[in-house]
Amino acid sequence: MDEKKVLNIIKSETENENIPDKIKPENIINLLGEQHEDERFVSVDIKDANAVVSAINNKKKNKVKKYVVATAALAATIGIVLLGMKLFDKTSDIVNDNKLSNDKQTVDKQNTNVVVNSDFKTFSSYEELKKFVKENTKDMYDDYWADLDEMPTMDMLEGDLPTNDTDSSYNDTDRNESPDYSDTNVRTEGVLEADCIKTDGEYIYTLYFSYDSVYMSVAKAAGEDTEIVKEYCISDMLKEKYDDLSHFADWNMKEMLVLEDKIIILGDVFSQNENIFFNNYGEKKVYDPVSLVVVLDASDKTNINIADKFTVNGSYQECRMTNGYLYVVSKDFYSEENVEPIVDGDYMECNEVYICNCKTYNSYLVFTSYNMNEKPELVDSKAVLNNGSIEMYVSGKNIYLLSNTYEYDDKGYGVNIMEISKFGYENGVITPRNQRELKGYIDDVFCIDEYNDYLRLVVTRFEQYTEINTLYVLDSELNIKGTIDDIAPGERIYSARFTGDIGYFVTFKQVDPLFSVDLSDPTNPQIIGELKIPGFSEYMHIWDENTMFGIGEEDGFIKLSMFDITDPTNVIEKDKTILEDMYHSSALYNHKAIFINGEKNVIGFMCEGYVVGTDQIYGYDTIKSVGSYYLYSYEDGKFVEKLEIPMESIYYGMNVRGMYIGEYIYIASTTGDIIVVSMDNYEIVKTIKK
Amino acid sequence: MNNVELVKKAKNGDKIAFSQLYQEIYIEMYRYALTVLNNKYDAEDVVSETVLDAYRSLKLLKEEKSFKHWIFVILSNKCKRKLATYYEKNVSLDEEINVVDSKSEDIDERIMVKKSFAELSFEEKSIVTYKAIYGYSSKEIAKYMNLNENTVRSKLSRALGKLKCKMEV
Numbered sequence: 001m002d003e004k005k006v007l008n009i010i011k012s013e014t015e016n017e018n019i020p021d022k023i024k025p026e027n028i029i030n031l032l033g034e035q036h037e038d039e040r041f042v043s044v045d046i047k048d049a050n051a052v053v054s055a056i057n058n059k060k061k062n063k064v065k066k067y068v069v070a071t072a073a074l075a076a077t078i079g080i081v082l083l084g085m086k087l088f089d090k091t092s093d094i095v096n097d098n099k100l101s102n103d104k105q106t107v108d109k110q111n112t113n114v115v116v117n118s119d120f121k122t123f124s125s126y127e128e129l130k131k132f133v134k135e136n137t138k139d140m141y142d143d144y145w146a147d148l149d150e151m152p153t154m155d156m157l158e159g160d161l162p163t164n165d166t167d168s169s170y171n172d173t174d175r176n177e178s179p180d181y182s183d184t185n186v187r188t189e190g191v192l193e194a195d196c197i198k199t200d201g202e203y204i205y206t207l208y209f210s211y212d213s214v215y216m217s218v219a220k221a222a223g224e225d226t227e228i229v230k231e232y233c234i235s236d237m238l239k240e241k242y243d244d245l246s247h248f249a250d251w252n253m254k255e256m257l258v259l260e261d262k263i264i265i266l267g268d269v270f271s272q273n274e275n276i277f278f279n280n281y282g283e284k285k286v287y288d289p290v291s292l293v294v295v296l297d298a299s300d301k302t303n304i305n306i307a308d309k310f311t312v313n314g315s316y317q318e319c320r321m322t323n324g325y326l327y328v329v330s331k332d333f334y335s336e337e338n339v340e341p342i343v344d345g346d347y348m349e350c351n352e353v354y355i356c357n358c359k360t361y362n363s364y365l366v367f368t369s370y371n372m373n374e375k376p377e378l379v380d381s382k383a384v385l386n387n388g389s390i391e392m393y394v395s396g397k398n399i400y401l402l403s404n405t406y407e408y409d410d411k412g413y414g415v416n417i418m419e420i421s422k423f424g425y426e427n428g429v430i431t432p433r434n435q436r437e438l439k440g441y442i443d444d445v446f447c448i449d450e451y452n453d454y455l456r457l458v459v460t461r462f463e464q465y466t467e468i469n470t471l472y473v474l475d476s477e478l479n480i481k482g483t484i485d486d487i488a489p490g491e492r493i494y495s496a497r498f499t500g501d502i503g504y505f506v507t508f509k510q511v512d513p514l515f516s517v518d519l520s521d522p523t524n525p526q527i528i529g530e531l532k533i534p535g536f537s538e539y540m541h542i543w544d545e546n547t548m549f550g551i552g553e554e555d556g557f558i559k560l561s562m563f564d565i566t567d568p569t570n571v572i573e574k575d576k577t578i579l580e581d582m583y584h585s586s587a588l589y590n591h592k593a594i595f596i597n598g599e600k601n602v603i604g605f606m607c608e609g610y611v612v613g614t615d616q617i618y619g620y621d622t623i624k625s626v627g628s629y630y631l632y633s634y635e636d637g638k639f640v641e642k643l644e645i646p647m648e649s650i651y652y653g654m655n656v657r658g659m660y661i662g663e664y665i666y667i668a669s670t671t672g673d674i675i676v677v678s679m680d681n682y683e684i685v686k687t688i689k690k
Numbered sequence: 691m692n693n694v695e696l697v698k699k700a701k702n703g704d705k706i707a708f709s710q711l712y713q714e715i716y717i718e719m720y721r722y723a724l725t726v727l728n729n730k731y732d733a734e735d736v737v738s739e740t741v742l743d744a745y746r747s748l749k750l751l752k753e754e755k756s757f758k759h760w761i762f763v764i765l766s767n768k769c770k771r772k773l774a775t776y777y778e779k780n781v782s783l784d785e786e787i788n789v790v791d792s793k794s795e796d797i798d799e800r801i802m803v804k805k806s807f808a809e810l811s812f813e814e815k816s817i818v819t820y821k822a823i824y825g826y827s828s829k830e831i832a833k834y835m836n837l838n839e840n841t842v843r844s845k846l847s848r849a850l851g852k853l854k855c856k857m858e859v
Contacts, residue, residue: 003850009803010822014721020734023720023741025713031738032705032745336840362838610704 120384120421120432121355126340129350133339133385136361181661182600184592185541187445191396192321194255194266195592197657197668203229203301204659205263207256208670214253216265218301219674221661224685226676230302234265238294241306245269253292257321262372263296263304264326268316291316291330293368295376308376312366313342320394324373325428327399329392332383333363341366341383348383356386356421357435358403363387365401369428379428384421391442395450399423399430402448404441416441416461422478436478440470442493446540446591447505449498454481454522458505460492467492469507473522481522488513497540497548502568504548506537516568531571535559538588543598543634547574551587551594551605558582558607560632560639577639579630582607586655595658595665600679602665603632604658606647629656629667629675631682642682645675697754700745708745715758718824719765725819726769728808736768743768762834770812806853814849821846 021027123129181201186193198205204219217231235251253267268289290311297307314332321327332341340347341364353364364383371379384401391402403419418438424431440459442448448457455474460467468489473482488507496505501520507513514537516529535554543549543562550561558579564572587594587605595604608627631643645667647656656669664685665677672690677683693714699707719740723733744761751760807815813835820826820834828846832839 003854005799006803006850006853007818007822009800010725010807010818013800013804014724014823017721017724017730019717019720020730023716023734023737025709025716028712028716028738028741029705029709031742032708333838336838 119434120357122351122353123355124351126347126350129353130336130339132355133334133361134336182595182597182659184657185594185596187393187591188395190322191394192257193592194257194264194319194321195657196255196655196670197659198256198258199659199661199666200258200260201661204661204666204668204674205256205258206668206670206672207234207253207265208672209235209251209253209267212249212251214251214265214267216256216263216304217672218304219668219688220301221664221666221676223662223664223676223678226666226674226686226688228672228674228688228690230304232304234294234296237306238292238309242309245309248290252289252316253294254316255319257319257326258298259372261297261299262307262376263298264321264372265292265294265296266316266319266328267292268314268330288313288332289315291328293319293326293328293370295372310368310370310376310378311344312368312381314364314366317365318392321372322396323427324371325379325425326370326372327394327425327428327430328368328370330366330368331363332366341381343368343381344378348381352381353383353385354432356384356401356403356419357437358387358419359417360387361385365392367399367423367430369425369430371428380430382423382430382432384432386419386421391445393445393448393450394425397424397426398433398450399425400448400450400455402442415439415463418442418459420455420474420478422455434478436474436480438472440468443495444589446498447493447496449503451498451500451519454519456498456503456519456525458487458493458496458503466490469493471503471517471525473519473525475522482525484517484525484527487515487527494552495537495540495550497542499542502565504540504565504568504571506540506550506552508536514563514571516565516571518568529567529569529571531563531573533561533573533576535561535576537561539591539594541591541594541596543596547598547634549596549603549634551585553588554578556583558585558588560603562634562637562639575634575638577632577641579607581609582628583610584608593655593657595660597660600660601633601635602642602658602660602679603630603634604665604667605630606656629658631658631665631677643677643684645677645684693757694754697748697751697757701748701751701754705745708748711757712741715761719761721823722762722816722819723765723769725823726766726812726815727772728804732772736765736772740765740768759834766816766835769816773812803853810849810852814845814852817842817846818849818853 123132181199184193184195184198196207199221202221204221206217206219208215208217212235213233214235215231216234217228219226219228234253235248239246239248248269250270251267252269253265255266257264257266268291270289290313293310293312294306295308295310297305312328312330312332314330317329317331319326319328334341340350341353342348343366348366355361364385366381366383368381369379371377386401386403391404393400393402399422401419401421401423403421404416416439418441420436420438422433422435424433438459440461442457442459447459448455450456453476455478456472457474458469458471460469462468466489468485469487469492471484471487472480475481491507494506494508496503498504498519501518503517503519503525505515505517507515514529514531514533515527516531518526518528535552537550537552539551541549546564546566548563548565550563552559552561554576555578559576560579561576562574564574585593585605585607593605595602597603606627606629611626627647629645629647630641631645633640633642647654647669654670656667658665658667660666660679663679665679667675667677672688674686674688675684676686676688678685693711696707696711700711716737719737720733723736724730727733727736740761744764751757807818810818816835817831820831826834828842829839831837831846832842835842837845
């Protein structure tokens, strides 16, 4: 019997099977609706869908309902835990154990959450590397959780710089005087992050792209005289200047950085034909994305030109910039024949390829660094072989990669494994340092924090389908110095914020505790406070030294909270406000989407809700998205809504950013619209519609 | 409206958008589950559980483009877990073999194929299913399973080898 016949038999087995009614799309709508009634969204009554439910459906319905109720119950248990942590006092077993053993290769048997710790391996030739890759490349099929976070958020450039994020407008090291404008809300003060809308205090730059083109518009910010000065088609400019970019489509240029006389645009492109010649060796890398770093000469805003471009094979992930050096991370899936990472068309040196201690491998993370002080140049490139599902945190001194995998134990229970790899960086040079494996995963970049050479992180792991949360304090070599385990079992961490010796985090449960942790003794972190309030925060921001802001949800609606953190052992929710009918805000998941400045006393963010209509053709209920940009201030312990600006048309993927320049607040969106608001009286003084 | 926009709408809690996305893939999902699990009721269950899970955790999906890939990863994990319970309970796979509308001369062959298929590992079953039902290339399967393309190729030929080999015995 030949292969074809075997495949045909397997194929024909299910070919004539009827699809059970229960899982037909019209019934699925209903099922989701039921779920939502019990969960967070206000459900929309979708009539008639039940009419189609068949006898089988009814027979099986009880079972489905049970499931729905279970998920709803889980959802209802989400709450806020503000955890103030104190990291001193008693010496734990783990610390003693670490003191006794310097052998980093040994498995730490005292603490079952620790798997391995070792330094990086390299190979002297690509032949050896190929052999290694061949033997160790494995699938990530089980990697359910990692896959959810597959696209790395290198949301994390932070570090040695003061972790005191009281003011979101960082002091750019490239600038001498403190600017009278706000830049992107960053993870770490002093470390620049790229975004789709930027300002230099004089102009507002907006980047937007479609499949075949990428544009940048430049607007002169001048209060009521604000106007768009020029619009550039970056992709056309690139195609014109560089022959090797002419056949690219799918311009996915996501973000940019604005320096004094330069603008850097970052993203990736996909080829539209089979000849990609980013490989100087004549090999084809069909359909592989190529990361692009485009440097524009912006000394004259009305005549911006392309100064230079750099490429890295692989999809663009994230970048950070500090001290005039740009660090870019790309992800490249290798094949067993072509294991060499390629930077600017050339193979990297084999000894610059480092092997993470993962159990499985399938891709590289390629770091490149560029000196942007004068003439842009590539300074360093390093590649890390890992399993491709990476979160990244960059501190002032170090870059941390967190690689997540999901494995099954003998009994079929899933286990989250996180590999932490640490790299130093200075003046563009990237140096591999240490590795450590832990069980669990982090919710976002705010759950990991470097302070005084210690790395603190709060992780959640699944153990036999129950979530368990742990706080770790690791030393500079990533040895575990202190832990608090079994925090809030059955809940998971929703947000975290560390400030100096104190950490706060929110877990999700029926009533919602906010925990405070004292971390002043790294070997003995202590939970010192717990605040239980309804709702939960998805993002927290230090407003001033005594106050922390939180944005999250309560009863499905967007909620703002202000916490008094003067005494971390007794955190108080000073005020909260709930935005009724607003169900979603990009600020919940993307810290760049929130405009927050304690000094100027302004909070700006976009919120979305929806209205229900009826489909003209099919007659079923439809949901149309509506949204507004909100400006709030916090006065005498109360939130004050200053302005609500309804956004007429909301298209999905539209980004809106608020910023202040001088006396005005500018609300710019990737549609090209700009709304100018006076900070004196919160009146709209100018609206630019594109 | 393209799928990316639908995914973004669904992320915002739009059930209709979600079901429009689902509409395009539910037959594939069901047939995949049915092939791998060989049990109609369980296939139905894992598909509906997958749908609920996907809807609930859709916010976590960062790349809208990879919606289909992502939902299949959830589905296949559910199938895998379900299969693990079969092994625990020692479910006899023979009972499940149904040879309905087959021509009589084919029946022996079909039974043999199904028996050997049942003995494959979960991963092999998945690869063979993608290949057999959807005719995916190794590259596509690699994408769905987050595997290396060459790994898929060698695993597929090994799996097919096992199927043939068993039948030749």
